Amino acid sequence: MPEARGLRFEHVAISLGRARLIALDCTIGPGEVLTVMGPSGSGKSTLLAAITGTLDPVFAMTGRIRLDGRDLMRLPTEARRIGILFQDEYLFPHLSVGANLAFGLKPEVRGRAARRARIEAALAEVGLAGFAGRDPATLSGGQRARVALQRMLLAEPRALLLDEAFSKLDTGLRAQVRELVFDTARRRALPVLQVTHDHSDAAAAGGEVVVLG
Amino acid sequence: MRAAVSPIAPSRPARRAHLLPWAPLLTLAVMLGPVLAGLLGTLAPALGHMPALGGTGVSLAPFEQLFAWPGLPRAVALSLGVGFAATALSLALVTLICAGWAGTRTFGMIERLLSPLLSVPHAAAAFGLAFLIAPSGWIARALSPWASGWAQPPDLLILQDPAGLSLVFGLVTKEVPFLLLMTLAALTQVRPGQSLRVAQALGYARVSGWLKVIFPMIYRQIRLPVCAVLAFSMSVVDVAIILGPNTPPTLAVQVVRWMSDPDLTLRFQAAAGAVLQLGLVLLGLGLWRLMELAVARLGRLWIASGARGRRRGEQALRGGALVLGALAALAVIAGLAGQVVWSLAGLWQFPDFWPDAVTLRNWQRHGPRLSGPVTETLVIAGAATALALLLTLASLEAQHRHGLRPATRALWLLYLPLIVPQVAFLMGFQTLSIATGVDGGRAAVILAHLVFVLPYVFLSLSDPWRAWDGRQDTIARALGAGPDRVLWAVRLPMLLRPLLIAAAVGFAVSVGQYLPTLLVGAGRVATLTTEAVALAAGGDRRAIGVYALAQTAAAFAPFALAVLLPRVLWRNRKGMRDA
Numbered sequence: 001m002p003e004a005r006g007l008r009f010e011h012v013a014i015s016l017g018r019a020r021l022i023a024l025d026c027t028i029g030p031g032e033v034l035t036v037m038g039p040s041g042s043g044k045s046t047l048l049a050a051i052t053g054t055l056d057p058v059f060a061m062t063g064r065i066r067l068d069g070r071d072l073m074r075l076p077t078e079a080r081r082i083g084i085l086f087q088d089e090y091l092f093p094h095l096s097v098g099a100n101l102a103f104g105l106k107p108e109v110r111g112r113a114a115r116r117a118r119i120e121a122a123l124a125e126v127g128l129a130g131f132a133g134r135d136p137a138t139l140s141g142g143q144r145a146r147v148a149l150q151r152m153l154l155a156e157p158r159a160l161l162l163d164e165a166f167s168k169l170d171t172g173l174r175a176q177v178r179e180l181v182f183d184t185a186r187r188r189a190l191p192v193l194q195v196t197h198d199h200s201d202a203a204a205a206g207g208e209v210v211v212l213g
Numbered sequence: 214m215r216a217a218v219s220p221i222a223p224s225r226p227a228r229r230a231h232l233l234p235w236a237p238l239l240t241l242a243v244m245l246g247p248v249l250a251g252l253l254g255t256l257a258p259a260l261g262h263m264p265a266l267g268g269t270g271v272s273l274a275p276f277e278q279l280f281a282w283p284g285l286p287r288a289v290a291l292s293l294g295v296g297f298a299a300t301a302l303s304l305a306l307v308t309l310i311c312a313g314w315a316g317t318r319t320f321g322m323i324e325r326l327l328s329p330l331l332s333v334p335h336a337a338a339a340f341g342l343a344f345l346i347a348p349s350g351w352i353a354r355a356l357s358p359w360a361s362g363w364a365q366p367p368d369l370l371i372l373q374d375p376a377g378l379s380l381v382f383g384l385v386t387k388e389v390p391f392l393l394l395m396t397l398a399a400l401t402q403v404r405p406g407q408s409l410r411v412a413q414a415l416g417y418a419r420v421s422g423w424l425k426v427i428f429p430m431i432y433r434q435i436r437l438p439v440c441a442v443l444a445f446s447m448s449v450v451d452v453a454i455i456l457g458p459n460t461p462p463t464l465a466v467q468v469v470r471w472m473s474d475p476d477l478t479l480r481f482q483a484a485a486g487a488v489l490q491l492g493l494v495l496l497g498l499g500l501w502r503l504m505e506l507a508v509a510r511l512g513r514l515w516i517a518s519g520a521r522g523r524r525r526g527e528q529a530l531r532g533g534a535l536v537l538g539a540l541a542a543l544a545v546i547a548g549l550a551g552q553v554v555w556s557l558a559g560l561w562q563f564p565d566f567w568p569d570a571v572t573l574r575n576w577q578r579h580g581p582r583l584s585g586p587v588t589e590t591l592v593i594a595g596a597a598t599a600l601a602l603l604l605t606l607a608s609l610e611a612q613h614r615h616g617l618r619p620a621t622r623a624l625w626l627l628y629l630p631l632i633v634p635q636v637a638f639l640m641g642f643q644t645l646s647i648a649t650g651v652d653g654g655r656a657a658v659i660l661a662h663l664v665f666v667l668p669y670v671f672l673s674l675s676d677p678w679r680a681w682d683g684r685q686d687t688i689a690r691a692l693g694a695g696p697d698r699v700l701w702a703v704r705l706p707m708l709l710r711p712l713l714i715a716a717a718v719g720f721a722v723s724v725g726q727y728l729p730t731l732l733v734g735a736g737r738v739a740t741l742t743t744e745a746v747a748l749a750a751g752g753d754r755r756a757i758g759v760y761a762l763a764q765t766a767a768a769f770a771p772f773a774l775a776v777l778l779p780r781v782l783w784r785n786r787k788g789m790r791d792a
Contacts, residue, residue: 052687052690053690054683054687054690057616076690076695076696077687077690077691078691078692078694078695079693080691081693083691083692084687084688086684086688088684090682090684090685090688092685092689092707093786093789094706094707094709094783094786094789103689103694103702103703104692104693135785135788137787138787151692152691152692155691155692157691
């Protein structure tokens with residue numbers, strides 16, 4: 001069933017009391033990007049919470065979200081295999097850069113040497129070779145963004161969510177990080193859903209744009 | 214399309230799922246069960262029912278005997294007077310210090326002094342004050358003979374004065390840091406900076422602006438702590454034994470005397486007194502509420518008047534508040550210093566400011582005898598703190614995982630053990646523990662301590678716990694970590710500092726407990742606190758110095774650890790420094 005691949009929203013509707021915030025019925029195919037735009041309070045983050053399974057119980061949701069054919073609604077967050085990047089990187093401040101990546105690397109990669117090699121390779125891939133022992137608080141904004149991306153990719157997600165992921169970076173860095181993220185997603189055939197209020201993010205993504213609110 | 218409705222809450226791993234949701238309820242039961250059962254256990258003998266002592270049926274005889282005690286009116290008046298004076302003074306001082314200094318560099322210094330001052334146990338602080346203000350104390354020595362002309366300690370009743378003034382002063386030195394801490398917590402939520410700037414832009418002087426704009430918001434949040442201070446000050450026992458009047462003492466002290474009397478028939482009278490103490494506290498809380506209403510009405514009139522406040526008067530008020538606050542802090546610090554000197558003193562005659570010789574003899578004599586009480590203190594405090602942390606974490610995690618939201622009314626329940634006077638339910642708790650066979654043992658004392666440790670641990674941990682950014686949770690879960698792994702590998706390490714602080718607070722609370730140890734332990738569980746207070750009557754300052762210092766050290770050491778340990782563990786983690 002080739003049409004089952006990707007992130008699929010089946011008659012998804014989210015409401016708060018009587019007010020309907022979001023209605024969505026579409027599929028994001030592998031390597032495609034859907035950009036959701038809208039002012040703050042329009043329910044962009046609510047949509048992401050519904051996908052990750054962290055929706056506040058005050059919201060009511062109907063419909064179904066599927067990822068590569070699997071129904072996500074019955075799965076806890078950790079079993080959904082959805083990667084997410086926020087505006088802040090949320091690198092765990094008590095862990096070194098390497099330990100942050102190890103937190104993401106799935107346990108099936110066994111043996112200390114093998115795990116360390118995977119982490120070293122992931123760092124080298126984004127030009128951060130030798131950074132494993134560093135304190136995340138000592139990294140620059142661009143370095144933190146790249147570590148966060150690699151940490152997420154090591155968990156081998158099947159879809160990628162971007163919650164205003166680039167809005168804290170200044171213009172030059174922003175284009176660079178954005179390109180890295182979208183290229184990686186395309187190469188790995190990950191469906192991407194980004195919410196943003198910035199038109200340049202939408203333009204860089206190049207996919208379909210939905211405007212809320 | 215009802216069929217399309219899908220449950221959002223994903224199914225959780227079933228292993229612990231059926232136990233964890235009960236944690237908040239279990240916590241409440243552990244905390245309130247002894248209070249409620251103890252109250253009933255006190256009420257029964259107060260009404261003449263205590264089969265073990267031959268009392269059956271209902272009779273008012275215990276109350277008749279209580280009312281026949283000639284000291285009662287004075288003891289009741291003392292309890293009320295001391296409670297109101299200590300609470301009103303502490304609150305006024307804290308309010309003026311915040312109104313005059315919040316947000317300044319001086320205030321930062323006050324904040325840093327807070328934790329050490331809070332960790333000094335009540336009994337140790339009271340002894341320290343006694344060492345200072347007694348007729349043969351440090352203050353009299355400093356003034357003698359050159360200023361006072363005293364060659365002998367003057368025959369003045371400064372300590373244990375009949376009006377309870379030294380008791381009030383002793384309570385204020387300990388309640389000001391507590392209320393200040395609570396006010397600081399409220400201030401971080403209210404974010405007063407902007408409101409105060411708006412008021413100042415409208416021409417209000419600093420203190421007037423703060424009192425009119427910030428105080429009403431703050432007071433709403435510190436009402437429960439203020440009630441706890443009032444109830445505590447009205448019914449405190451250990452501080453009142455050390456600093457309070459003797460003939461008659463406050464009601465709570467008299468009740469404890471009757472309870473410890475070899476004449477067991479006095480137990481009925483004691484129970485009646487404990488019930489009266491509860492009634493007094495309730496009456497006190499009612500009166501305080503009336504005062505709140507009156508002050509609120511006056512305050513509204515004052516706000517409506519638009520008075521901006523005079524700068525010069527305000528400067529005096531600010532300065533005065535700071536001086537009084539410093540005096541309260543100094544009394545505790547100098548008191549501790551006095552204990553250090555007394556514990557090392559050889560011969561030390563009256564008008565001399567320093568002892569003739571410094572010696573380790575006092576420590577050599579009392580030191581070996583300390584080891585028993587020290588071990589007992591550490592075991593009890595360690596166990597009570599560990600249980601309290603476990604229950605608190607389980608409750609908070611259950612709220613997090615199962616989306617339980619505590620009602621605002623739940624906060625009242627948390628404060629209940631701090632508001633119900635200890636004598637009123639500990640006596641019943643003791644009777645019940647005799648009946649259930651856990652009487653007089655360490656286990657019963659640990660359970661009794663848990664009643665008081667739990668609220669403090671919960672209060673100090675719940676704010677940082679809830680302030681933790683939930684997106685850390687989302688990120689970790691999205692990386693494939695289950696709720697248990699998120700808790701152990703992310704949330705708890707990130708919250709290490711508040712966890713250790715909460716543990717230190719709980720430990721210090723347990724170390725300082727006098728009455729629960731004495732009553733529930735049936736006098737057979739000897740901690741540093743019970744030993745130190747027992748020395749009060751003897752007046753051997755060298756022994757008191759040794760025991761009170763050991764008590765302070767036991768309460769303070771965990772605080773020092775809680776500050777140092779994260780610094781060592783996270784020395785290479787810049788992001789954890791102010792977390």
